């Protein structure tokens with residue numbers, strides 16, 4: 361047997377080389393075959409003979425809207441209906457054809473594998489009204505276009521600052537400034553006095569966002585700044601509500617007064633942004649190699665006539681959408697405090713984690729401590745899981761298919777992440793607040809694949825890093841230094857199903873540790 365393997369060094373080398381070439385050739389063929397099979401699958405996905413998904417009988421006028429009544433969160437109804445009709449089923453809401461998609465594989469099929477076929481957004485009149493008559497002005501509610509692609513690309517460097525980069529360090533410093541202000545206000549209130557958390561945290565987040573994206577900070581007693589914060593929050597509350605009129609547009613006249621109030625809030629925001637932030641930047645703008653901040657990025661694109669062309673009006677809407685992201689973060693933070701007020705043991709664990717990470721008394725927790733504090737990150741993620749705010753609905757931009765069911769162009773697609781967040785088959789004791797579920801046995805942050813609070817694919821959230829950074833810094837610093845205590849006799853039930861809270865929501869006592 362041995363003689364079979366006895367050959368000269370050059371023959372061995374030649375043979376090895378031939379084997380490597382053959383292996384590479386075969387691997388390449390296999391890759392091509394896989395790619396072509398995938399392409400064929402994608403091509404044949406919509407073949408006229410696929411069946412539409414099953415679903416309940418739809419009534420005239422209301423369709424299946426009545427099936428969503430009586431649930432705290434419509435997505436709970438979707439879970440119950442999925443148990444009857446299967447993971448992918450159709451509904452008519454009013455006259456709008458909808459498909460509800462349950463299950464990780466099916467949701468990823470829509471968001472990722474076929475993201476380009478399902479990248480539209482609903483055409484609700486309310487969305488048009490909110491954005492000066494054209495929902496294409498909105499970053500989150502527009503359909504996909506070259507302008508949206510460019511808007512997302514322009515944002516990337518600003519909303520996803522790389523750890524240790526100059527922008528990340530700048531954000532860390534700005535967080536330090538605002539959290540010092542928060543501490544000052546809490547200490548001034550003293551332990552006996554209940555503090556209304558929402559105005560305090562919204563103002564801090566607003567200043568982080570305006571400082572970071574626009575290089576402008578405001579005094580906390582500036583009435584115009586406080587009006588801006590309030591108006592953004594009003595609009596945020598509004599876009600988080602579901603309206604039957606979205607599906608029954610003939611009900612809209614009943615909302616016309618309210619819609620014009622909303623338009624008034626938007627105009628006030630525009631005036632503030634123009635007068636207090638943008639005008640002087642436009643007047644003094646000079647072309648530079650790299651953008652100083654997001655305002656500079658937008659001015660550079662518009663003034664530099666970059667492709668695709670974006671009007672200054674469109675750029676202003678994009679800026680307002682991003683600065684308005686502070687409302688999402690501020691409301692989320694108040695909800696996080698609502699959860700931890702009921703869980704003093706969670707607060708103690710955050711404090712102990714900060715101490716273990718080397719944060720000594722008198723020193724602030726910084727973004728650099730994040731990797732050493734996975735449990736604290738877990739507190740934020742666990743709150744996001746339980747709140748289960750929905751993925752913004754998508755719309756099919758062409759005839760397509762989901763899980764082998766025919767889905768026609770313009771069908772509205774609900775992606776049921778409530779089930780992904782709350783299913784007992786995916787989580788241990790899903791109803792309980794357990795931040796430790798996001799920490800691996802090795803002590804590292806661990807997010808399961810089925811946890812998709814920021815969506816995915818080409819319409820995924822552009823603000824999730826800001827959410828993680830701002831929430832981490834705020835929660836870590838507050839819980840490291842204070843005990844957050846409920847006020848006797850108050851209800852601390854955290855509303856779920858969307859991020860928004862009413863203006864008068866939770867008060868807490870902040871007691872220095």
Ligand code: HEM
Nearest residue numbers: 499500685688689751752813814815816819820821822823
């Ligand atoms: C506070 C918690 C937040 C949650 C849970 C959240 C979640 C989401 C979700 C689920 C989507 C839709 C994803 C999809 O359709 O696949 C989305 C879209 C978006 N988010 Fe967030 N978000 C948050 C905060 C923010 C913040 C702070 C910003 C801005 C700084 C932001 C900017 C955006 C934008 C621009 C889109 C639209 C992207 C597009 O349609 O192309 N988000 N977000």
